[in-house]
Every structure is written in structure tokens, then in C-alpha cells.
Amino acid sequence: MIITQTPLRVSFLGGGTDFREYFLHEEGWVLSC
Secondary structure: OOOOOOOOOOEEEOOHHHOHHHHOOOOOOOEEO
């Protein structure tokens, strides 16, 4: 069994770049803290 722990990420802006239709036509900006 493999157990990993990663930091919690919260995106305040952006996130649309996950969708191909979006990133083909728009710029992507993401602010994560």
C-alpha cells in the first residue's frame, strides 16, 4: 500500500484551462494559495 500526502490547493481564479474548448480560445490564469 502506498500512502502519500500532498498540500491542499485552493484556486481563487481561473481553472477553466482544464477544458480543451476553453484553453484553445482563452488565456489561462490561476491563482493558487
